Amino acid sequence: MIDSHWALELLTWLEVSFIVLVGAALLVVVFMYVTDITQNTHTIRKNYPVIGRFRYFFEHLGEFFRQYFFANDREEMPFNRADRSWVYRAAKNIDSNIGFGSTLNLNEPGTLIFLNAAFPIMENDALMPSPVTLGPFCRTPYTTNSIFNISGMSYGAISSPAIKALSHGAAKAGCWLNTGEGGLSPYHLEGNCDLVFQIGTAKYGVRDLDGNLSDARLLDLAAKPQIKMFEIKLSQGAKPGKGGILPAEKVSVEVALIRGIPEGQASISPNGHTDIRSVAELLKMIDHIRTVTGKPVGFKAVLGEKKWLIDLINEIRIHGIEAAPDFITLDSADGGSGAAPQPLMDHVGLPIKESLPWVTALLTEAGLKERIKIIVAGKLITPHMVAWALASGADFVNSARGFMFALGCIQALQCHKNTCPTGITTHNSKLQKGLDPTNKAERVAAYQYNITKSVAMIAHSCGAAEPRQLKSEHIHIVNANGFSVPLDDFNPQPLIFAPHNPHFSESKTLTKN
Template sequence: MERLLSWMNAPLIVETLNVMAGLFVLAVGFGVFSIIVLYIIDRTQTKHAIRRNYPVIGRVRYLFENLGEYFRQYFFAMDREEMPFNRAQRAWVYRAAKAVDTTVAFGSTRDLRPAGTISFVNTAFPTLDADAASPSPMVIGPYCRNPFEAKSFFNISGLSYGAISKPAVQALSRGAARAGCWLNTGEGALSSFHLEGGGDIVFQIGTAKYGVRERDGKMSDQKLKDIAAHENVRMFEVKLSQGAKPGKGGILPGPKVSAEIAAIRGIAEGQDSISPNRHPEIDDLDDLLDMLSHIRAVTGKPVGFKLVLGDGAWLDTLFTAIAERPIEEAPDFITLDSADGGTGAAPQPLIDYMGMPIWESLPLLVDARNAHGFEDRIRIIASGKLINPGDVAWALCVGADFVNCARGFMFALGCIQALQCNKNTCPTGVTTHDKRLQSGLSVPDKSTRVYRYHDRVVNEVCMIAHSCGLPEPRLLRRRHARITTASGISLPLSEYYERWKKGEEPALDARPSTKLRVH
């Protein structure tokens, strides 16, 4: 042994061990000192009762509370119970975006018994592949100087640069161009990143007029013309309200307002970007219709508006006002958002309690439009939690002409529903401006996933239509879907909504939590 120690330079080993022992004692001492300091801090502070009563140990509670958002979906939630999107919904999007198998085995985990459950009416003689047709394009704004022939019935909803990151916008732009669908800019103005893919763009005009505002906040005709000069900017959408916060303007926290975003929006860097809760110059329906007509005249392109419906009775007033004007002045489209829509920062009372959900508001809007004879003039775009093929097919059955989706495409980009959208700490780089976190989002890879997700949704909506005996999805009608009532017996949507309008609607359920169950 002595020879071995001599050969291994025993004095050096002893010295190393002594140093390591010294470091260990120092670390232990520092740890004990830190615990003592934390103990004193916790016992003397008065803001947190848990930390005051359980010094140091009480801090673990806040750690677990924070981590719970991340781990709940992996260890504790069942496939179909998590909110706002359950694991089954998200998993389908992930598989579709990655172009892997989306089939499942051993039966569905979707409960078909609850009231409100939607099912589709298959035929004994489905459409053969040889007889199937590609989804037909649809013209929006036939009276415009530059009408828009929209190729896809499934498109990307408003996602502002600022609310989402630069690489996320780039991936959406390239993916949308490849998929042949449009990309809505959201209210955060038009950036070069929206344009770089070369696909169709819908420019959204929010209440703050980002991108088309003068210094005093009023809308600039010259800036409208500059935006319209981009050939691939196909339409303009005036946002009255959105699903996450009806009655409240857009909210972009100051930490997410970078110099670049501030320049694009025309606001101050690093300060909260808070939009007015409505357009100051729109006090009533006449003002709204005047603004739409003005934007159409200036840009020569289709113009519509987006809203969350709060009361179905208002719709008759809306369409009566439209009917009193020349047909050319009617809105070219109406985008209907759901009360459970929205991706970014929003006050909880609004996100939880304000507005009508899409399953209730969409049939009201479609029926009101058709009753006034505008079904061939005003297109309806449905939006809000419609991320899977069944959701999209339901909206087409009810009468929507198009479906917009934001969070489905965010999942395609890699979103894991970490609920960090408003904190600039998104772990996947989708909604953060932290360069380190953004580096995980590969634009070439994610743009391909955006394309694949769109392609799979369209193909599987087509599959549903074929099972109903139709050559393509635009032929889906209410008779092609059924809804389960409280008795457990389902009715065709056509019959159900007719009874509903007459006040004879069989209650879905007495519980206030009942909702449409397409998923």
């Protein structure tokens, strides 16, 4: 009897609960219906009340399901499944071999084809990437043999566990980590890796109370042995002409303290340096920072209008080879960012495939190719693209999104929000808990190692003993009729090759004054 009594009460309670839930649901539906038919902002919701709301839900889900169910291996943007899968396997250090045949369309215009040698380099004759020295006239030059490094990602744009993993992973791999424009955090230093400190237009981390460049802050940073170089950020590939954008929800207490800005307010950097408005002022700033810190200094820019680089070389001719920047970081119009206006991301700036060959030819013609090292960035996450960059004149390749994939990024396109499902670009501790810095550091190091190993494999196949011996003559590119031609036939040439150009009527070789 007791059991039946309790069972009857439970059943009654369930019935009442169900009726209440149904009633509540109906009230919600009625409320949404009335709201939809009385508003005049959303046409779909007014014409299709309640049901029209599902449009936004499915549109949001499409970002996630498209890459799994609808997109082919080679068609998704910004990175297709085939490239992402290679990075994932490289980061996990698992077999990256494939079977049966390539899914790449070798007749597609723009496809790169490396010319294999009849007698490839034997393993016993293979060499490690050769060391390169930056800043030969500095008090503290920087020498490294790493060809593949971690591009600028600010603390704030990405999370503290992500920075920790990158720092430890870079130390394991022997590559550098660029701090991004958000200043130096303790997480950058934690792994004791080589660091490139980026100075953005807001000068976070090196500014005084008035927002001006502080020599005292520069000296403090230069005293840290981990910081090997300083990079002045003029522009970024994803948003040329626009400064850094950190949404308010990502400006935590710690981020605000490091940047010297109010907590919870959007961090919007100026779209240019107020104290660098010409190539003469750029060289002056480079010389000043180099003199104060004693370390190599260069600048980062995406190429658009080109004359300013010719003007820069003319200015170097006036001041001498010591005044030249120690490196140029050349960003691509198809570079990435945590947040950028779509018009700039889609339509402003030149892609790296155009700008790199042009800058290489310009510096070579001016006799500055050995003096000014070229670092490139922009969708170079796979071995064939890194090999192309080296063959086209780059001394180093930087990647941000490649290493984000190594951290576990699934290309959810949520970087500009605080909702990244993998914990990489969010400060939500619940979402960060899945990102174990110790485990991900191993993946970062494995990715860097495997991409270097694979680039070397391409080089050896082409008859080059090590990656930096790759040249443009090792590559063909497929043209519009589906046949390949030498890559140099497609490479744009700088203006200085025009015989009537007055800028370079003098000697093309610069020597130390």
